[in-house]
Amino acid sequence: MLNETAMAALEQTGATEPEKRIRDRSATERAILKAAKNLLAEEGFQNFGINAVARRAGCDKQLIYRYYGGLDGLVEAIGADLGNWVKDRIPEDTGGMFLLTYGDLMERLSLLFLEALRDDPLMRRIVAWEISENTEQVRRLSEARSKALGLWLDRMRGSLTPPKGIDTAAVNALIFASIQHLVLSAAAGGQCAGLVLKNGKDWEKAATALKRLVRGVYG
Amino acid sequence: MLNETAMAALEQTGATEPEKRIRDRSATERAILKAAKNLLAEEGFQNFGINAVARRAGCDKQLIYRYYGGLDGLVEAIGADLGNWVKDRIPEDTGGMFLLTYGDLMERLSLLFLEALRDDPLMRRIVAWEISENTEQVRRLSEARSKALGLWLDRMRGSLTPPKGIDTAAVNALIFASIQHLVLSAAAGGQCAGLVLKNGKDWEKAATALKRLVRGVYG
DNA sequence: CCGGTCTGTCACCAATCGGTGAGTAACAGT
DNA sequence: ACTGTTACTCACCGATTGGTGACAGACCGG
Structure with missing residues (x-):
């Protein structure tokens, strides 16, 4: 996702690291959930899809399938927050x-x-x-x-x-x-x-x- | 659009005509408008698109561009009826x-x-x-x-x-x-x-x- | 050190989308 | 009967969608 910008940065400065994603499942899960909520809040449900969420979360959509079982599970996770x-x-x-x-x-x-x-x-x-x-x-x-x-x-x-x-x-x-x-x-x-x-x-x-x-x- | 079914009917019965579309612009326009309204009423705006309307109207989407100038014009035509x-x-x-x-x-x-x-x-x-x-x-x-x-x-x-x-x-x-x-x-x-x-x-x-x-x- | 699990990435799939250019068949005027 | 216009169809385009399988690298227990 950020490979292009990261590569560009590298080519330009030759110093900044490639912004490697840290291996932290719970953090990624939180990032995905947050991205989904923000996306839904800002864009509405018209363009609320797997690709859009993954794009905003800055990770691969595969992780959404793995961690939430797809969009449905993700929506359910959003609903779980609604009680609060x-x-x-x-x-x-x-x-x-x-x-x-x-x-x-x-x-x-x-x-x-x-x-x-x-x-x-x-x-x-x-x-x-x-x-x-x-x-x-x-x-x-x-x-x-x-x-x-x-x-x-x-x-x-x-x-x-x-x-x-x-x-x-x-x-x-x-x-x-x-x-x-x-x-x-x-x-x-x-x-x-x-x-x-x-x-x-x-x-x-x-x-x-x-x-x-x-x-x-x-x- | 109905070619397949028409052909199938021909193959089966060998009698029914290919259900040829008559060349009547105003009738086609009305068919498109009606299809759009029905589609919007039944399916909602989520799946309201050029392809869906053309499919339901049983004509090519090109006609929607020609007669209404695209979806926008078609929606506007729907709005014109709203006054009534x-x-x-x-x-x-x-x-x-x-x-x-x-x-x-x-x-x-x-x-x-x-x-x-x-x-x-x-x-x-x-x-x-x-x-x-x-x-x-x-x-x-x-x-x-x-x-x-x-x-x-x-x-x-x-x-x-x-x-x-x-x-x-x-x-x-x-x-x-x-x-x-x-x-x-x-x-x-x-x-x-x-x-x-x-x-x-x-x-x-x-x-x-x-x-x-x-x-x-x-x- | 080796092997397995976990996290993350990538390439690819079929389907559908909106949109366009070219072609065909029916009609009207002369 | 020839010609031009109108009504209509078809084939294709690039982009995007949801979804999957294969792969690479970090980590951890042995």
Whole structure:
């Protein structure tokens, strides 16, 4: 992979070493996984393939087959990290405010999720992948993600009792769906349903609208 | 393209004609466009390419270059049809009910949009395409779609005045985003954020949740 | 030192992709 | 009937894809 550049460097300077790859399996595995995640985050799933990952990782694709059993295994490894997403990207505390009602909770969670998704290109790509394809790969990824999200939601709810007479599962699904689509659409084209979403001010308006929506159902 | 099968038929029966393609440019153009739309609707944008469209249309890909100027032109032709989508798929009348308030209107529009999107695989693929890629192709498609949607929204609103003090643009964007993501997610994996969406009963629950959401903000 | 295992590289495969240039068959005008 | 245009097909191009088998060198136990 880097042979050409390395050779060129050698010919030019005659000093620099050929940048030999060290023999460290776990390091290579980590490099591959990292390359895959970065590639997926930056390029999207359209050009996500064995060759592209190997190229970015700077190693031969054969190693991906050996260490991960191909792309499927690699994707699964990515999914394994997804369980830590919530823990990594979303603060545990309640931001110093007391969440007295279910409405308080959902408002806070919605805004947290909005921000977290906005800041994580990889997760955005995965969500986009989920609704664009229906392969086994994606299904596993999707499962891991929704499970992690559900656990987070349960944990944050704590002992708060949801309001009676409302199908919270359906309503919350709609709320989170709206957040996901808003963020994805904005990331792709800078707008959503005609609503421009580029600078911070635009997002503030979206956030207040979201709050209003949540408060509308949950009071 | 059908030469092989035609030849085989000839060898077997010795009677059937070689299924010769008639020389009718406009018919061929229509066949190509139809093939492209069907292909996009059924297979998605992953395998949407010149070769695949030509294969499905049963003609040579050269004709796509000649008649549409390549895939871009073909996509643009698809986008041109998008303006008629609302007219074709969404009923004009108010369903026999009087829409007195803005809330009445938005509830009705939301449900109409939900159903229409659920029934149109092509439109679903386009929406999924929009949030997955950001090429010029998709941008034009997206533009045509959002413009048609906006016109429909304006027309249906009529002389109804939106409520004061609410950023209806942002709120409506969120509502429509939730619908789109819900439908796309369901079409891909049969569920959305853990909410199963398969049989009619599931969708009824989603519809009531949507109504509740809309009524929450708009009363 | 020798032999085997582990890590990494390389060359090659068939298939498919988008794209093009040349050719053929049917038609229309004269 | 000759001619030019239109509609269409075919063969080929280079590039890239996923995938595999063979090989080279480092390391380690004997």
